[in-house]
Amino acid sequence: MTGNGRRRPSTSLLPRAAAVLVAASLLTGCGALPGATGGSREPVTVMTWAPSGTRATNMPGMPAMAEAYARWANSRGGIDGHELRVLTCNEDNTATGAAACARQAVREGAVAVVGSYSQHGRAFMATLEAANIPYIGGYGLSDEEFTSHLSYPVNGGQVSLLAGNGMQLAASCERVSLVRPDTIAGDYLHALLNSGLTLGRQREAYDIPAAEDAGEYAAVADRSRERAGDERGCVTAALGERTAHFFDSYRRLPSDGRDVRVSSVLGSVDQPLVDRTGGASGPFEGAYITGWYPDAADPRWEPMKQTIQEHAFGDNRIDPADAGVQTTWIAYTVLRRVLEAIGDEEVTPGRIALTLDRGLRVDTGGLTPTLRWRYEDMLGTPGFPRIVNHGVTFQVVRQGRLVAQTTGFVDVGEAMLDARTS
Structure with a gap:
């Protein structure tokens, strides 16, 4: 047995196994079989924050959805071979809490903050900007989400x-x-x-x-x-x-x-x-x-609902009809597309931002219009210049x-x- 509990292959099988691995490496351009759990590349760490347990608005389903998404992605070999590690933080509906979450994201090496909820943009955005960490798919509450050069909103707020x-x-x-x-x-x-x-x-x-x-x-x-x-x-x-x-x-x-x-x-x-x-x-x-999005009964939400069913383990914080949960799902869809586009290059906060700035198109399966964050894709509304999705649903x-x-x-x-x- 090996140190991780797996049985060693018999020596008679080693040459055959090595040949298979060499062939797989030549076909895929990497050193592991495609789809292997955890992938063969460096893990990618991101953060999702939202308020929970407060006397005001609480959105516990958003970090819970992020965790379920990570379990789903990692069960399929990660995102483009990267294990997805999700940090979560309770921002407490306070400026102090939001700032603390942003500092934690920097301290723990998050390459992006994804699918999060906070009305305290002034408290967290400067910290993220100083570390060059992109903010992908915020809920759309603060002006900073639509003005910061490192914010990539998925809705029009x-x-x-x-x-x-x-x-x-x-x-x-x-x-x-x-x-x-x-x-x-x-x-x-x-x-x-x-x-x-x-x-x-x-x-x-x-x-x-x-x-x-x-x-x-x-x-x-x-x-x-x-x-x-x-x-x-x-x-x-x-x-x-x-x-x-x-x-x-x-x-x-x-x-x-x-x-x-x-x-x-x-x-x-x-x-x-x-x-x-x-x-x-x-x-x-x-x-x-x-x-912002189709109604909860729309079949375009089925992939999200299946992920919740299979990987949320009955977590009652997650309601698929909740707009926060839906926003987090869409934001992680953007992240997945970005990591796939980066490919063999090192995943860093700056490379994620550069990939988005260069015009990556993100198809969200019809849950939003196609998203893209080039300068010419932005509505340019005074006060909210970075809005790229100005579609709503009745x-x-x-x-x-x-x-x-x-x-x-x-x-x-x-x-x-x-x-x-x-």
Whole structure:
């Protein structure tokens, strides 16, 4: 027996085994059989971070999905022969936590941060930039994700969702009320929604700022419904983690006989939230939702679902309908394509960034439009110049499930540019 527990081959088989290995080496250009577990090249270390166990937004499914992806990849011989090592970090929804995760990524030799969630871009991006570590497929929360030369976003962030929500509602609503945070960042959401509404030749939305940390929103809900008008009115809300509180207050309003539709965007409302709030009997039944990706029942998600089934070992942190889990899957799809493109060269943070900058095209299996991060592929929206994916999907809640309202992606690039230049 060898030191790792494997039985040594008999000496009579050694010449034959050596011949097979030599032949395999000549055919594959490397010293190991293709597909051997762990591969024959140096391991590749990456990091995925997200908040967990906090009083605010928690996204534990993202690092759990990253770990499941690594188990899947390594069971198939790694990525292009590289064992994939995934570090995870809880960024605690704080700037201090995000900065600590970034320092850990540098300290432990991560060549990229992949498929992560943090709203504290200012706290982590400078550390990554100093170490030349690319940030691939962030959730799309911070401005730095769309401005840093080392960030490679896979979606258009909240700006694309608000512009798309305006376009989605323009087809169905005569009058729209927007409930959004009463913050500097929230001030701009009104312009984004209006850019989509006006492209659909609808009047501007009524702007209703609201406290982002309120426990209930009864007065705001009543005002939003009143301003939605008497016929084909809609109320949309983008309050992040507080969106559920708003719609709970909205549901409790006494009936006034009007049929006002509700709406929101991915990140404020998703399938797990619809499930938690009563499904088909909850406040989101019939709601219009603008998302980044196809709905969770779309067959294009089957490879991800199979990976979860076979390699997550019943980990209940991973919900395939969660937008964070989906973003992490897409981000690791990008990483796999990059490592395959690098081939025999050494995998370093700089080489990953250079490969992406030179125009590598990434096919995500139809989960996004084809991704590419050359300068000419970027939308160039002021404040968000690195957006390369300005497609969104229109969904609706039917019988408690988020399903497609229309097929394919809707390009909101024009609406985003109009909002930023108005």
